[in-house]
Amino acid sequence: MKKAEPLAAVTKHPTVRDVAKSANVGASTVSRFLRGLTVRRQAAGRIQAAIRDLGYTPNETARSLRGGQSRTIGIVLPKVSNTFFSAATQMMEEEARRHGWSVILLTHQDRMEQQQEHLLTLRRFRADGVLLVAAPGSKMEDIRAILPGVPVVAFDSFLSPEIDSVLLRNREAARIATEHLLSHGYERITCVGGKPEVYSIRERIAGYTDAVSAAHARPELIVAADYEQLRYMLGAAVRSKKRPGAILSLSDFATLHTLTTFDEVGVPRDQCIPLIGFDDFPYAALVDPPLTVIRQPVEKMARYALSALFRRIKGDEQEEIQEISLPGELVLRRSCGCA
Amino acid sequence: MKKAEPLAAVTKHPTVRDVAKSANVGASTVSRFLRGLTVRRQAAGRIQAAIRDLGYTPNETARSLRGGQSRTIGIVLPKVSNTFFSAATQMMEEEARRHGWSVILLTHQDRMEQQQEHLLTLRRFRADGVLLVAAPGSKMEDIRAILPGVPVVAFDSFLSPEIDSVLLRNREAARIATEHLLSHGYERITCVGGKPEVYSIRERIAGYTDAVSAAHARPELIVAADYEQLRYMLGAAVRSKKRPGAILSLSDFATLHTLTTFDEVGVPRDQCIPLIGFDDFPYAALVDPPLTVIRQPVEKMARYALSALFRRIKGDEQEEIQEISLPGELVLRRSCGCA
DNA sequence: CTGTTAGCGCGTTCAA
């Protein structure tokens, strides 16, 4: 015996069956209508009315269970509090929405265990695809172990030749930036950055080394995972007799702490050590001196990554693996010594 | 007749039933085990082994359908490409994860229609709760129409006294900042900002007006929704004879474009118009001059918002509505004229 | 403590 619950009706969601009853048709007819299949004129009208009256919304959860697709993708990245990632996230979310998909966002702080935990979450939610900025140490097998058969696209990172990836040409970009500094005639060009375990950072270091070696100079690296150590090391270098003649900073994080170190050490801004940094964040042009930077084509990268992912989701299983790598743009301002 | 699909087994997820069969128990026993309920010792061992061997993961979709809870909350905000929101998002995601919940992130660009669309998405996914930075023009009824009975907490915005909200004391903060500028003896203090339709911006304008009026001065507002217009108006003001004596900038966006305008107009940095801005972004201390700002307690705000939301989700229906408003912190640097 | 049974809301047969 059913209880009559007129009040609960507000909270309780109407189902296809409710709509069907109210429109005097079968449940499947409603389902057909919802998916745009042919339905008798009259029926269509009554169904539409019923949907409106009852305030019906299809239950995506039930759809997922039935259809095996969750219409949801996962985005897994280190953090969102950084120009490059926040812009990328923004674009991806919009693009996914345009395709009619929802996004679950998860951040792993470059910690492998957290990443694995997140992938498990995505598996439990049966996400249809994953955009992954891999944490250092991630191996293809670890990911496949958790998400067998789920389309994965690597973003700003590289996992294996077996999966699509979208990247900046990190090595080339770093080389070009370094060459630019060399062209100014600086000596003792130093490379500053955090987390050398991270793929893109490693590549940038390689590009830097390429250029410096080609000029028969010695690479000088200052890398540290946490910023306190970074500042300490950099501060020592700046105060030393062999102070760096110019700096290549590998991330906006590193740039931030490099400039902060200058302040701490008391380097006057007009005698600032020449510098080129990665990522063109909003305030790059407003810092003193205005920063010369490598700009990443975030928008393009995000769009490519998403379309690659959707291609896989839509089932082009056999299609060739894509490794898209885009060039960075050297945005000249004053910090490198130009103008 | 079933087809034998040994290959598909890799992709096909095992179910409770598979585990049950493999462990020689009933499906519900497996379910009980999974939820930590009492199970016979031997059975437990066999189930655990079966889970491991088969690589079983509970299907969260099916759980949702069954239990009516999706273990998912929605975060709906204007954008993520801004210090305050990206930091808040980060904290919220972590906090939600700690509670064992997933997050669906949606951005509405301060556009009401997009917000409504997003709320519909969350309804379709049967999100258990929503953290909302309301788009201008949002009315309580519009939200309740889409999400009747779903817990909603307003963040950095105010919707109605009927729902919990977590906010900066915007009005107070703006007043304090303005009073600080007044204490330096500046005249013609001008308030610069975008989107006066946005709740928090309106409040800040009110606080500014309070302080200026109390000092028997005339409020001077430069507000514009898009940055080109903002720069144009501000540029004109700066060039005019009655150039602003100091500026209160209502968002980091506004601060960015204010400084850019100074550059465009050719105001030398050492004769910069005194300025206080909202939000302490990473580079605030590195701009020339270092920026005096109002810092929002993002972390606290995010935590409060989430715990309020979970309180509702866990069912404290009747509990009193909370309107948490936290003070901002005036971080003194040089741009206001101090030091 | 356990297994069996039923149903969450939907889409997909299949016979009418």
Place this chain on the structure above:
DNA sequence: TTGAACGCGCTAACAG
């Protein structure tokens, strides 16, 4: 074209 019946994977209720 349509409606009735089944099952997606899980858990709550029930009888053992």
